[in-house]
Amino acid sequence: MFWHLKFLSTLLCLLLPLQNARMTPVCEKGEFLNYSKNKCEPCPDNQYQSKRGTDNSCDNCSTCKKGSKKVSECTKTSDTHCRCKTGFKPKDVLNREICFCDKGFGLDETGNRCMKCSDGFFTNKVDSICQKFKICKSVIKIPGNSTSDAVCEELTEVPKVISTSTSIISSTTSTSTTTSSPQNRDSFYILWPVLLYAGIILLIGLLSCKVTQCIHNHKKEASRQESICRKPVEESGEKCLSLLV
Structure with missing residues (x-):
């Protein structure tokens, strides 16, 4: 008797999952299973379901982001299709929602x-x-x-x-340039001929004085010799003769 009860309980445990599986509906594309109501319902707006099954929710529709543009709209059974704009590249080969330059x-x-x-x-x-x-x-x-x-x-x-x-060189140059003004240069150009002429005149004067002094000395010596020769012969004859010789 005990053996029969054990067999029946085991058979019941095996049949219950099968019965529950037969009772749970399989939803089509574009639907999700509402477990509280145990029935399939269409996906809400901006959501989709691309396969049959017993999922209790739908996926959100994708949005084309910067660098990509929309090729096809999102539907209950398919997601939005995006494509990179001209010149842009996708960050993900499988997902072209985000593209970059x-x-x-x-x-x-x-x-x-x-x-x-x-x-x-x-x-x-x-x-x-x-x-x-x-x-x-x-x-x-x-x-x-x-x-x-x-x-x-x-x-x-x-x-x-x-x-x-x-x-230092540049500062020296600038200082000399500042010191030597155009006015000073003009004054120098005017004065140097005067100084040159004065120097020449002074040199000529010195030379003239020297020549005059030499002539004067020569004349004085000649007159002195002449006065000696004019003395009496007895006093200066020998000197005169010596001069004549």
């Missing part, structure tokens, strides 16, 4: 168009505007391209000693 491409003023940067411009960030290459004052070390800016050759720094001496 890659490096080397730039957005326009509206942000709705992505175009390759023209010659002389670049972008090194996504979703950015093309920027112009750097203008080098010296030699270009690395030329720019669509994804990187140009690199300039750095100028070698001048040693401080040279810069100091240069500043």
